[in-house]
Amino acid sequence: MAPDSEQRLMALESHIAHQDGTIEDLSEMVNKQWATIEALQRELSQMQARLGRVEDDTGPAQPDHQPPPHY
Numbered sequence: 001m002a003p004d005s006e007q008r009l010m011a012l013e014s015h016i017a018h019q020d021g022t023i024e025d026l027s028e029m030v031n032k033q034w035a036t037i038e039a040l041q042r043e044l045s046q047m048q049a050r051l052g053r054v055e056d057d058t059g060p061a062q063p064d065h066q067p068p069p070h071y
Contacts, residue, residue, distance in 0.1 A: 001009075
């Protein structure tokens with residue numbers, strides 16, 4: 001193999017190795033973010049259920065813009 005071709009091949013192999021590392025890092029990041037999203041979705045569902053129970057216990061909220069009862 002010609003020296004120039006060998007250098008080009010080594011540069012390409014180095015570039016591919018760097019890209020493989022970047023892909024692995026990004027994949028790990030996506031997996032962590034997905035786990036966070038799933039945890040936040042569970043927490044949101046729990047909070048919505050708690051809010052629903054509180055609303056059931058207190059009744060519907062009265063809007064602030066209603067006139068006082070003496071009108």
